[in-house]
Amino acid sequence: MTDRPTSPRPLPLPPGEEPPIPPLSVWPTGQRDPAAQLRDSGCVPGTDADTDRIPPAVAAYAIATYTRPGDLVLDPDCGAGTVLTEALRAGRHALGLTARNRSWTLARANITAAKTSGAWRDGSVLDARPKVLAAIRAAGLVGRVGLVLTALRTAPHEQKDRAPGPDRDPDSAIAELAATLTYCEPLLRSSGHLVIVARPRRHPDGSLVDLTTPLLAAARAAGLAPVDRCVALTAGLRGGRLISRASLAERRSASRARAASTPTALTVHHEVLVFQLAHDAELAASAAAAIPWPTEDDVIRPAVNDVEYPGWRRAA
Template structure:
């Protein structure tokens, strides 16, 4: 029987912009769906050792990869949008200039075929760390009238994909099926006993709360992975006996509207970090051979 425990990680002690300042190229802020660097660092440090291989099948600007190489791990990522893939490569090169000792590679492609994209890495990864898309656009950056003195709300950098073939554009059933394909491919790249970590949170669609973490647990089982743990990664800060709010403008706006209607809606203050493992190799089975693929800093194919 697998013992499941719940932990709380204080990964929001610094705002996300502060966590990225100087460590990532400034244009990285244009991506509206970035993983929090503190979450990536904590996951990699907890579930891998120096020299291990870390994979992110939907790597965006390369947060997982950058934090991995800074920790002396090697990293491989796949990103559907070529523009973001190029930025991930640039961020890896930036990390190397800052003294990162690990090597990373990025491929532009559809992660639903990740096992075909990275065949030389089969059975080698210690960790897969990723997050499913929440849609083709998010809240991005906001300037409200109270800040600018101008009427209305101005938004920018809220869209990371206009390609209708991107999985982020699909309805929930198709999105989940695609994510199941991605996890199945990633399982082929994991070594026996390797870890899959997925950061995910519920979201609202037309006012209804969608339990995306619950859906991810189901598709992970379809991919042959075993649920091992659920960790709460705080997006808010903790200090002086109180929580330091880091909720977005729109989260607070929707929460206030809900309370006005008599609905006790609260702003999200955490990410669910779901931990899965690849079952250990059955006794008597042949060991996996090491692949011949070598990682170099800043590759893109």
């Protein structure tokens, strides 16, 4: 388990070679069940209806690991606002966006509850889609965000006067998140991090969906480089055993699968992918390997993986 993110790869990479997937680390974030975590965080009733939320313990761990007090934490699709609540409780500034009416109401209520309990008071949630981050209204955020922390959301978008439909296909959700990453990249400050938390999904046959590969590709296309890959436990640790915190619906689904002779294991983790600006990640790897890094006057840096990274000059 790592306390701070590190970049394991040396520089430079041979032309056309993809960076390897970073090594795994494990976050012990499942010691409390989901309901207890929401109570501990002071979240308002109804927060549990946000099935794609980042669990408060996972959000708190990421914030403590990748930020310092006073940093700005951004969740561009904040749902019920668990990330914002944990950021405020940790003494960070918090900004969230959501275009879902119910989510905006819950996130605002959770921020108010955190402030009332004495948390840091600089937090807000906007009723807007992530695209607003590319507008002139967000110009003051460029280069100021210490951590972008967000979840892969497959819940259907709200539609007026219609009942919620089935969850969206993961490919559609990843494509939407890819656009969000592009909007967020210019906002990251040098040495800042972007963290994606993804709840495991299954195909109809019970096999797990590969979310990691397309998420890595989406982040690289947005000018970000992977620096860490982690497993955030949603199960408790009891000696050498994992105690599942699966919901009743998940347990029933697993029981039906066993009855149909297709046993399915309960998921006990969330996937966590950590990124930095491409140039920041390369500087860190260069320093770790004691490789001198040329200045801008010495070399014109080529595109990496056929992508021009707009953040590298700002990080220099």
